[in-house]
Amino acid sequence: MATKASRSAARLMMAPAVVLLLGWMLVPLIMTLWFSFRTYLPLRGGDQGWTGFDNYVRFVTSSAFWPAVQTTLVIVLGVLIITVCLGILLAILLDQPMWGQGVVRILVIAPFFVMPTVSALVWKNMFMDPVNGLFAHLWRFFGAEPVSWLSDAATPSIIMIVSWQWLPFATLILLTAIQSLDSEQLEAAEMDGAPHLKRFWYIILPHLSRAITIVILIQTIFLLAIFAEIFVTTGGAFGTRTLSYLIFQRVLESQNVGLGSAGGVYAIILANIVAIFLMRIVGKNLDN
Amino acid sequence: MARAVTSQRKLINTGLAWAIGLLIFFPILWTILTSFKTEAQAIASPPIFLGFDWTLENYGVVMERSNYARFLWNSILIAGGSTILGLIVAVPAAWSMAFVPSRRTKDILLWMLSTKMLPAVGVLYPIYLLFIQLGLLDSRAGLIIVMMLINLPIIVWMLYTYFREIPVEILEAARMDGATLKEEVLYILTPMAIPGIASTMLLNFILAWNEAFWTLNLTAVNAAPLTAFIASYSSPEGLFFAKLSAASTMAIAPILILGWFSQKQLVRGLTFGAVK
Numbered sequence: 001m002a003t004k005a006s007r008s009a010a011r012l013m014m015a016p017a018v019v020l021l022l023g024w025m026l027v028p029l030i031m032t033l034w035f036s037f038r039t040y041l042p043l044r045g046g047d048q049g050w051t052g053f054d055n056y057v058r059f060v061t062s063s064a065f066w067p068a069v070q071t072t073l074v075i076v077l078g079v080l081i082i083t084v085c086l087g088i089l090l091a092i093l094l095d096q097p098m099w100g101q102g103v104v105r106i107l108v109i110a111p112f113f114v115m116p117t118v119s120a121l122v123w124k125n126m127f128m129d130p131v132n133g134l135f136a137h138l139w140r141f142f143g144a145e146p147v148s149w150l151s152d153a154a155t156p157s158i159i160m161i162v163s164w165q166w167l168p169f170a171t172l173i174l175l176t177a178i179q180s181l182d183s184e185q186l187e188a189a190e191m192d193g194a195p196h197l198k199r200f201w202y203i204i205l206p207h208l209s210r211a212i213t214i215v216i217l218i219q220t221i222f223l224l225a226i227f228a229e230i231f232v233t234t235g236g237a238f239g240t241r242t243l244s245y246l247i248f249q250r251v252l253e254s255q256n257v258g259l260g261s262a263g264g265v266y267a268i269i270l271a272n273i274v275a276i277f278l279m280r281i282v283g284k285n286l287d288n
Numbered sequence: 289m290a291r292a293v294t295s296q297r298k299l300i301n302t303g304l305a306w307a308i309g310l311l312i313f314f315p316i317l318w319t320i321l322t323s324f325k326t327e328a329q330a331i332a333s334p335p336i337f338l339g340f341d342w343t344l345e346n347y348g349v350v351m352e353r354s355n356y357a358r359f360l361w362n363s364i365l366i367a368g369g370s371t372i373l374g375l376i377v378a379v380p381a382a383w384s385m386a387f388v389p390s391r392r393t394k395d396i397l398l399w400m401l402s403t404k405m406l407p408a409v410g411v412l413y414p415i416y417l418l419f420i421q422l423g424l425l426d427s428r429a430g431l432i433i434v435m436m437l438i439n440l441p442i443i444v445w446m447l448y449t450y451f452r453e454i455p456v457e458i459l460e461a462a463r464m465d466g467a468t469l470k471e472e473v474l475y476i477l478t479p480m481a482i483p484g485i486a487s488t489m490l491l492n493f494i495l496a497w498n499e500a501f502w503t504l505n506l507t508a509v510n511a512a513p514l515t516a517f518i519a520s521y522s523s524p525e526g527l528f529f530a531k532l533s534a535a536s537t538m539a540i541a542p543i544l545i546l547g548w549f550s551q552k553q554l555v556r557g558l559t560f561g562a563v564k
Contacts, residue, residue: 007390014384016381017381025403028414032410032411032414100306109547113544114498115543118319119315121521122318218559225407228504261413271405278401282560286398
């Protein structure tokens with residue numbers, strides 16, 4: 001049906017989006033690559049020339065690197081485990097018949113719409129403050145010593161804040177997936193006398209596997225890049241410096257652009273490894 | 289056969305779901321409540337839930353001292369501007385991919401998606417440098433462009449999935465009836481495309497409103513939106529819980545309301561059509 005003329009018109013209509021995104025991708029990427037091979041200290045002498053792979057070696061051998069990798073892994077895995085497990089349970093619960101389902105859905109989804117700087121600050125002050133926070137009140141009520149959450153248990157605290165933000169996302173997607181489950185299959189299993197746990201394990205979980213994979217992949221990409229939550233709570237102190245926060249500090253705080261860019265290249269490679277898996281699933285879906 | 293649900297079970301489900309829902313919503317509720325307290329009541333021990341003297345004083349203080357209106361205006365301009373600009377670029381692209389697909393359409397879509405995966409921190413300095421060189425640092429125009437670019441893949445994808453649902457048969461039938469191209473676009477395609485475009489707009493407005501990497505790193509005073517306005521409260525100064533709450537409530541209220549309308553689109557927009 002498509003004529004030659006309509007094909008070239010289509011190409012013309014696509015051109016602005018393609019050109020813009022190509023520029024957005026290539027220009028900064030090439031600059032980052034270029035800086036990563038140079039000694040570049042904007043405030044201390046500027047661009048001091050070619051250094052080969054020096055920055056790449058220095059970035060991974062610096063004493064801050066491995067702790068940052070560890071923190072990143074702990075935060076990403078912690079949030080993934082919490083949000084996926086609770087998300088599955090919550091999605092199953094919300095799928096049950098009940099009164100006021102719509103309102104409950106709204107309550108559960110709300111945290112997703114709170115901007116990251118707000119949720120981080122609200123948790124930091126109103127809940128985790130060791131003197132006036134709600135947790136401190138609660139601890140004192142039970143006769144316990146209030147905890148300085150963001151200095152004594154900084155990483156778990158951040159995991160908790162970020163999990164609160166991402167639980168709605170996991171729940172919503174898993175709920176959408178559950179609702180597409182063929183209820184006849186479940187009823188048949190129920191009539192055959194399959195217990196709840198078995199029904200969950202053999203019917204619901206396999207049905208959700210694709211949605212779970214997608215939740216994990218998308219969240220991983222966003223979680224690797226969390227910034228505001230750390231920026232306004234600990235500023236990377238108390239062992240909460242993730243890989244992307246370390247790169248941010250190298251580039252903007254210590255103004256070592258060469259070193260930070262080398263770190264940036266590592267981060268880009270890491271994100272792409274995750275992205276490949278996501279694209280494969282999304283691509284398969286496009287064929288149908 | 290409908291599954292027999294005893295009302296007892298329904299009651300338990302309801303109770304449990306409401307309890308969990310309220311627990312998850314609680315931090316937001318607490319923030320809203322605290323914004324109406326005086327500073328002394330905000331930190332009272334034991335905490336007061338509802339029996340306090342409701343006051344609007346904090347809102348007044350926040351508006352006065354930090355020029356809330358300017359931050360709000362910046363947020364609206366940046367989120368709104370980037371969404372509209374994104375749509376102008378994305379509608380033709382998504383349109384042509386949905387209605388005149390070629391062998392490369394799938395590759396182009398996936399490649400667009402891959403640009404969304406680029407970690408911001410990896411390209412922070414180049415963008416920062418370009419912004420300085422072009423005089424865009426701390427300007428609304430600069431942020432509008434960046435927000436448009438980071439959300440463009442999502443806009444194209446969402447529109448593409450919506451457009452693909454428009455049945456081509458209707459177009460063919462209209463052509464048979466002798467509709468001109470103009471009539472076709474105006475009376476058939478546009479009405480069918482508008483709901484999809486509206487949902488795309490809504491979700492992208494929300495995403496741009498809440499974005500907190502570029503808005504924090506590329507603005508200082510003039511172009512700073514609400515994300516930066518709130519971040520300025522990160523160093524406490526005396527009693528400030530009630531003011532923080534008032535500021536937070538003002539920053540999230542508009543988007544909470546919009547967000548409630550966009551639940552369904554959220555899934556489509558954020559999973560790139562992979563979960564329906």
